[in-house]
Each structure stands twice: as C-alpha cells, then as structure tokens.
Amino acid sequence: MVRLYPTGVGAAAGVLTYEVDTDRELVALMDDYRRRGFVFAMHMLGNADDAADAVQDGLCAWWSQRGRVGQSPDSIAWFFRVVRNRCVDQLRKRSHRRHEVLSPEGPPDRRDPASAAGDERDEFLARLQNELDRMDEPLREILLLRDFHDLTYADIAEVLSIRVGTVMSRLHRARSKLRERMKGNLCADE
Amino acid sequence: MNDCSHIEESLSAYLDGELTQQDRQRVELHADQCDRCTQALAELTRIREGISQLRQPEPNEIQWSRMMRLTATKTSRGVGWIAGIAGGVVLAGYAVYEFATDETTDAFFKVATAALAGGVLLLLFSVLMERLHARKSDRYKDVEL
Structure with a gap:
C-alpha cells in the first residue's frame, strides 16, 4: 500500500512532505526523478534556480497524474518531456540560455592531479564539454539524453516527440559532428 | 571496405545496442575488415564514454x-490572482455605476471623466496588444546559445 500525501505544517506552508508506510520504492522513484530532472533542466537552462522551478512543475504534473486511474506516468521519459516543455517555456520567456551548464566551476570532476593520465582525461573532458556547449541545441540535447542520461531511443523519441528513426539519424549526425570537432583529441588507445 | 558509408550510419546505433541482430552482425562483419570503421567505432565509443x-x-x-x-x-x-482580479472588477464596476448614476455630479464632469478613463484604457490596450505581438514573434529558434 502506498500512502503519499501532504502532511502537517509543511503542507500548510505549501511544502510537500510525505509519509510512506511500505512503499519506499515510490519515494526513491520521486527522489530519482527530482535529481535526474534537475540535471536535465540544468542542461537545458544552465541556471540552477530556473532548473529547480522547471522540476517543480514537472513534479506537480507527475503528482497529479499519479492519482488518476489508467495513467502511467512512472517513466522517466514522461517526466523528462514535462520538464523539457517547462524549460522551453522558460527559454522563450528569456530568449537565451545561460552558460552555467554542467561545469560551472571549470573542468569536470573526478580529477586526479597526481597522474598524467588523470590530467589528460580532464583535459579531454573539458574539451568535450566545450565542444558540446557549442553545438546546435537539438544535437546537443539528443547527445545528452542518450549518453549522459542514458535514455533509450524509444524514451528519447517520447521526450522530444519525434520518431525513433529520427532519433537514430539525429544521433548519428550529432556524434559525427562532435567527432569531427574532437579530431586530435581522440587517440583510441588512451 | 565496401559499403562503408552505409555502415557508418549504423555505427552510432550499433554502439547503443539499438540495431537488430542481423544489422548488428552486418556491422561487426564489416568492421572486422575495415580499419576506417573500426577507428570510427573506437572514437565514437570514447566520445560516448x-x-x-x-x-x-x-x-x-x-x-x-x-x-x-x-x-x-x-x-x-x-x-489569489483570480480572487484579486475578480474583486477589482466588481469594485471598479460598482464605482462606475455609482458615478454614472450620481445626480449631484455635473454631466459635463461625467463626460470629461469618461473620456479620460476611456483614453487611459485605450492606451493600456494598445500597450497590451504590442506586448502580445512581441511575444508571438519571439521564436524559440532565435534562442541565443
């Protein structure tokens, strides 16, 4: 049995708190969606506060859909689609994407300054990040959905409201372009 | 080395495990004999990782x-928004009604006030329409990246 509902002072203040008897999976799912939704919204918006707003809207939709019989919003693709729509709305309003995406404080983490291999990998990832940020939005978006968020082609098709065949061809185009731009940094034996 | 261009288009889906078994075998057979595609696979794998x-x-x-x-x-x-707007509309309507039916107020003053209010409303309306038009022409594709 699942009991997930607004409670006590938190609810009065507009903050959802929840109680769960036996289904910890639901809470874990919500937590997972929130985390992944935030990262996804950050990829799109590049601003943490705006990303949090988009995720909040996405969670609201998820929450309202959960109560409906016959609805099955328990898929990350469904949730991502809602969050993405909110992000697109926000982008329309402010007409540009900010540049705080993924690595607001410089190169990616997992640094290992003690080893040359670690430095080289960091350099590679920083270059990759840079090239990724410079790509056209549809190509950048689909690359991140597949390779960073690990969505299947079917899921990506649902998020972007396109056909699976289009996902395949767009991904091919995106990777080819990125590979071209990364020439010189792609020694396969590393 | 034959059929390279066609195989290249499948490399991406091959890496993602999204090909049918038949297409998958076709890519593997080709890659075994083609250094160019083998290298492309390695580079795409590195980017993906x-x-x-x-x-x-x-x-x-x-x-x-x-x-x-x-x-x-x-x-x-x-x-809150709905209640606020509804309250404002009701109060404004009541005020207009009271003003229009007030017999102690001079007719000339009523006409002048109505003209002033109408003018302000028209100005507000024109600004609103301008905003709406600007919003419609704001295209997502023009988003600065």
Whole structure:
C-alpha cells in the first residue's frame, strides 16, 4: 500500500512532505526523478534556480497524474518531456540560455592531479564539454539524453516527440559532428 | 571496405545496442575488415564514454526545497490572482455605476471623466496588444546559445 500525501505544517506552508508506510520504492522513484530532472533542466537552462522551478512543475504534473486511474506516468521519459516543455517555456520567456551548464566551476570532476593520465582525461573532458556547449541545441540535447542520461531511443523519441528513426539519424549526425570537432583529441588507445 | 558509408550510419546505433541482430552482425562483419570503421567505432565509443563522465550539477538546499514546493503553492497563487482580479472588477464596476448614476455630479464632469478613463484604457490596450505581438514573434529558434 502506498500512502503519499501532504502532511502537517509543511503542507500548510505549501511544502510537500510525505509519509510512506511500505512503499519506499515510490519515494526513491520521486527522489530519482527530482535529481535526474534537475540535471536535465540544468542542461537545458544552465541556471540552477530556473532548473529547480522547471522540476517543480514537472513534479506537480507527475503528482497529479499519479492519482488518476489508467495513467502511467512512472517513466522517466514522461517526466523528462514535462520538464523539457517547462524549460522551453522558460527559454522563450528569456530568449537565451545561460552558460552555467554542467561545469560551472571549470573542468569536470573526478580529477586526479597526481597522474598524467588523470590530467589528460580532464583535459579531454573539458574539451568535450566545450565542444558540446557549442553545438546546435537539438544535437546537443539528443547527445545528452542518450549518453549522459542514458535514455533509450524509444524514451528519447517520447521526450522530444519525434520518431525513433529520427532519433537514430539525429544521433548519428550529432556524434559525427562532435567527432569531427574532437579530431586530435581522440587517440583510441588512451 | 565496401559499403562503408552505409555502415557508418549504423555505427552510432550499433554502439547503443539499438540495431537488430542481423544489422548488428552486418556491422561487426564489416568492421572486422575495415580499419576506417573500426577507428570510427573506437572514437565514437570514447566520445560516448566521455559524455557519460561529465560533471553532474547538484542542487543546493534552497533549490532542493524549491523543487519540493508542490501543488499547494501553485494552487494558492492561482486562486489569489483570480480572487484579486475578480474583486477589482466588481469594485471598479460598482464605482462606475455609482458615478454614472450620481445626480449631484455635473454631466459635463461625467463626460470629461469618461473620456479620460476611456483614453487611459485605450492606451493600456494598445500597450497590451504590442506586448502580445512581441511575444508571438519571439521564436524559440532565435534562442541565443
């Protein structure tokens, strides 16, 4: 049995708190969606506060859909689609994407300054990040959905409201372009 | 080395495990004999792994709690707007009615006030239409990246 509902002072203040008897999976799912939704919204918006707003809207939709019989919003693709729509709305309003995406404080983490291999990998990832940020939005978006968020082609098709065949061809185009731009940094034996 | 261009288009889907078994075998057979496609596969794999290792932004406490503000906040905000606008419209209507039916007020003054109010409303309307037009012409494709 699942009991997930607004409670006590938190609810009065507009903050959802929840109680769960036996289904910890639901809470874990919500937590997972929130985390992944935030990262996804950050990829799109590049601003943490705006990303949090988009995720909040996405969670609201998820929450309202959960109560409906016959609805099955328990898929990350469904949730991502809602969050993405909110992000697109926000982008329309402010007409540009900010540049705080993924690595607001410089190169990616997992640094290992003690080893040359670690430095080289960091350099590679920083270059990759840079090239990724410079790509056209549809190509950048689909690359991140597949390779960073690990969505299947079917899921990506649902998020972007396109056909699976289009996902395949767009991904091919995106990777080819990125590979071209990364020439010189792609020694396969590393 | 034959059929390279056709195989290249399948390399991406091959890496993702999204090909049928038959297409998968076709790619593998070709790659065994083609250095160019083998290298392309290795490079695409490296890019793919690289993206999966990029930094993952984490929300701070404020952003985390913001994500937990759910329907109660949204609903109360919506209800607040509706109630406020409805109250304003009712009061304005009542004031207009009182003013128009007030026999102690000079007719000339009433006409002048109506003209003033009408003018202000027209100005507001024109600004609103201009905003709406600007909003419609604001295209997502023009988003600065």
